[in-house]
Amino acid sequence: MIEFLQVLILGICLGFVYALMVSGLTLIFGVMRIVNLAHPILIICGAFVSYWLFILIGLDPILSIPIAGLVVAALGVVIYKLIFERNAAQQTYSEMTVLLTFGTAMVIDGILSFVFHNTQRTTSPSYATDAIFIGDIFIPLAQLYSGLVSSVIIVGLAVFLKYSDFGIAIRATSQNRTSAELVGVNVKFVCLISFGIGCALAGAAGALVSFIFSFFPSRHWEWIAIMMSLVVLGGMGSLKGAVIGAIVLSVVSSMVGAFISPAWSTMVFFLSLFLILIIRPKGLFGIQSD
């Protein structure tokens, strides 16, 4: 029972981190219908920013979240301007846009691999190896902190989307681009900013990832499918769905890892993606692409 509770808590903490990892992905999809396969590599970019800040000036990864977010957001805006802006206007050709993001992921992967090589890295702040005990339940601080920080960021994002004018404009644009334009929303600007926010979220997630997982540039291929399974379960384009999907799958995969075999825990994500395909043949996404 105690072991079960412990795995459950760890799964939930990790689930929030996963939710943060996919929140940007689902936001970008909602507004622009771009399935951004480059999102995981952007998370790794964020992780590298935190890693070097930690190594060079000893900055705590949690404190480096804003910097990682800003750096990755800037990178994202550049990518958007160079590659996606002309495609974002026309929502057709979405398959080609997916391949464009795929190409972008390869480009960034290539650069990172070339510069830093594919060695496993992780930041090790003082709490990375610590843990607290609640009764007999043992909770590693790294997971606890990252889960808490993630949930704070996600709540902040949700509040922003729910109550601010710009947030409502983002949601309106994702529902109907033309209608939004007709009430005076500068849709191109909204797209740019949403992409930037999405990438900032990736960067923030990267800072947390840097001390709870070990990371290396090519790892993002594995994350692509994992992250897709999370958003697809909850319905792509919806933040609430992404959080629920992330927590459910994270808990299930932690359970599989703890009680069956760690080797099979990632399989949970991929299999769930396939199961959803079988159950919901209309498409993986809550919002239809066209």
Next chain:
Amino acid sequence: MVSNQTELIMLGVMKILKEKGSFLLNNKKIIPFLILIVLTGLPIIQFFGNYNYLIHIVLFSFLYITMSSSWNIIGGYGGFISLGHNVFFGIGAYFSGFIFVRYGISPFITALIAGLVAALFGFVVGFITLRVKGPSYIISSIALLMIFRILFDRWELIGGTHGMTLPHNTFPVEWSKIPHYYALLLLMVLSIYLSWYIRHSKFGLALRSISHDEIKSAVTGINVKIIKVTAYALSAYFIGAAGAIWGDYLTYVRPNIFFIILIAANMVLMCILGGKGTVTGPIIGTIVMIFFNEFILAYFGATELNIFFTGFLMIITLMYFPEGIVGSLKKRKLLPGFLDWG
């Protein structure tokens, strides 16, 4: 002075080409036939020295032309962009490799059966994944690849992450590649023929209409499901067979060689670069890509940059000429007839 001379020669060549060449260039059969004869006779050069590198590059091109032509059946004609198509490559390699290691039957004998296994498997997977289109399909194809990577990494019977080592053949070094050369040449010719045949058949017409609009196709009486899944299985067949030969060529079969997304990315890129949905597009795209890759390897050496350049080329192609080389030339009516197979 020199430039003047070259200019004159160029003009002369152009003149001859214009007079005699246009027939040659526009005849659909002569040039491909000549190329085929040259390729069949190419290994003779091994009598005059060790041209292993050249043989390697050519047979590597055969491999990828086979794969990108096959990918084109479902990705180009059918419109299902699969980023996990090398699953079939791996399945073929593992099937034949396993039989070779266990029972000593050479992959050259089992390659066509390996293709069948891959196709059969494609049939089953197709029934599940081809229900969705567009981005959903792309993602499910990546997930398929990931599932296989994990499965084969964990499957101890076939060696887990270390895979299997296959026995070498006993030929002298300059001849050791020749069986693979001819096997892959044969597979390439067959796969191009299949692609050409589908392009001009009623089946291919149905497939292309499905890629435009599934519902309208269904209304005209096309059995959408069967056509899609059959096309998927057909596109898996030669990839599986090529995988079997490739496993034997490498003399080892390992998940991190066969189940990596870069192979699928290459297939997709070669096909799009050449022009997806055309018969000759994947061939041209593959040749250009392989030259490009060799160039990059020669100048930059590092393999990490390879993925960078592949991605870069993909972005440039998609942004500036999404119809690919053959498609763009055809649109401007500049495509020589011998490349215009539909």
Next chain:
Amino acid sequence: MNSLLNINNLTAGYGYGPDIVRDFSLTLNKSEVKCIIGPNGAGKSTLLKSIAGILKPRSGEIFFDGEKISEKEAYQIMRLGICFLPQERAIFPNLTVAENLRMCAYSIKDKKVAEARIKEAIEMFPVLGQRLKQIAGTMSGGQQQQLVYARAFTIKPKIIMIDEPSLGLAPSLVEQTFNHITQIASSGIAVILVEQNAIRGLETAGYGVVMDLGKLVFEKPAKEVLQDQSLRELYLGKALEK
């Protein structure tokens, strides 16, 4: 050039397709109501779309209050004071009514003004006030229609363009809709109306503009159009016989 809207020799079309609107010119004065009628495919909706900036004109110019708007983005044109209500219901079905109203007032920079305008609109359509928390898409057709027209009173544009307001509506709703339009017109907003139900449209309008094959056929006071027997046969729904 004192009129509110000037369309000079406008030509427009989609993608690589043929011209849908050809060499079309029209002026609209302050508080004028013009109803554009014509057969299917005459280019009426295309005309409105190119005025609104959703579709970029191929040639010709559009001036609003003396300012050239034919090269501006749709949101800029809207902010200048041209509100366009397209055929498909122009609400955000997954947002709440309150959020929809906030979106209506999005272009108003002054928060206090925006709030006051929303209040005004709610007073005009009390049903909306009772349902502020409801998801807009779950309201009845009539209520959604009210939400659409609330936009006119929130934004207070100088021109409102309405594309096929009665399309696909139940007869009782058609009546309600035309009441809204009359209400808008009487508040001093100029209206361009495109309507299949030509007689009903002309009854609301001051001028009738007949459009066919992308071109302006003629423009007359609405009453004359309604009375003209040959026109009735040609454009107001009676079968064409010769």
